[in-house]
Amino acid sequence: MSNVIDSLRDLNVAVLHRRDTTGDELLQQVNRIGCPVESHWPIPDALPDKVDLLFTEVNEESQSELHAMLERPRRAPLTLVAVIGYENPSVLSAVQKIGAHAVLTKPLRAAGVLSAMVMARHHWAEHCRHGRELLKMRARLDSLQKVNDAKFILMRHHSIDDKEAYSIIRKQAMSKRTTTIEIAQSIINADGILRNFRTD
Numbered sequence: 001m002s003n004v005i006d007s008l009r010d011l012n013v014a015v016l017h018r019r020d021t022t023g024d025e026l027l028q029q030v031n032r033i034g035c036p037v038e039s040h041w042p043i044p045d046a047l048p049d050k051v052d053l054l055f056t057e058v059n060e061e062s063q064s065e066l067h068a069m070l071e072r073p074r075r076a077p078l079t080l081v082a083v084i085g086y087e088n089p090s091v092l093s094a095v096q097k098i099g100a101h102a103v104l105t106k107p108l109r110a111a112g113v114l115s116a117m118v119m120a121r122h123h124w125a126e127h128c129r130h131g132r133e134l135l136k137m138r139a140r141l142d143s144l145q146k147v148n149d150a151k152f153i154l155m156r157h158h159s160i161d162d163k164e165a166y167s168i169i170r171k172q173a174m175s176k177r178t179t180t181i182e183i184a185q186s187i188i189n190a191d192g193i194l195r196n197f198r199t200d
Contacts, residue, residue: 008117009034014047016040016056016066017083022106026055026083029113046072053079053117055104059086063094070098079124081116101127143181150184153191 013035017023023039030037040047043065047054056066070078082100084091095103102120104112151165160168172183 004118005033005114008114008121011035011052011079011121012050013037013053013055014040014051016043016047016054018057022083022108023057025108026104026113029108030055033114033117043069045069047074047078049075051078052076053081053120055081055083056098058082058084058091058094058098058100060088060090060094063090063097066094067098077124077128079120081120146184146188147180150187153187 013030015023015026015030015037017026017039018041019039023041027037027039035053038048038051043062046069058066070080080098080100081102081104082095082098083104083106084095085106087105100120101123102116104116147166147169150169151162154160154165154168155162158165169180169183169187173180176183
């Protein structure tokens with residue numbers, strides 16, 4: 001548990017909440033945990049890039065401003081903890097829309113802030129991991145598509161089957177000490193040039 005808390009202390013935290021009892025109490029609790037924390041209100045156009053974790057009040061009045069601020073491009077995705085006073089459909093929908101990783105309900109209690117931060121960081125890390133895996137999967141699919149396109153070009157031009165076409169690509173890659181993807185891309189590029197040449 002001490003490792004989890006130590007990792008939280010490395011985070012730059014921002015509290016986006018009006019300076020009332022809840023806002024002040026939230027700042028005090030985050031300070032007690034040992035995180036550098038700053039307060040913002042009213043909702044700014046953008047947050048400083050250094051902010052890692054944001055506690056933000058979510059209500060019916062500020063939804064559009066909050067959404068616009070969070071839509072702005074950032075160096076790294078934020079960890080979001082929504083602070084809500086009501087559990088009505090409109091507020092809960094806004095919590096989902098901003099992609100909150102954890103929720104705190106008002107009035108705040110002595111326990112809850114630390115747990116919310118731990119869970120929010122856990123869900124944030126999982127979300128980032130899934131995002132990286134999705135990018136890798138898309139890259140793999142893109143690579144497979146390139147190889148398939150190149151095989152089809154060779155099959156069309158040389159009247160050979162799928163296995164023979166792939167064998168040519170693989171042998172070229174080995175002889176040139178490069179990847180099958182690079183060879184596939186060069187075949188696709190050459191075919192495109194020839195097509196343009198014929199149409200001209």
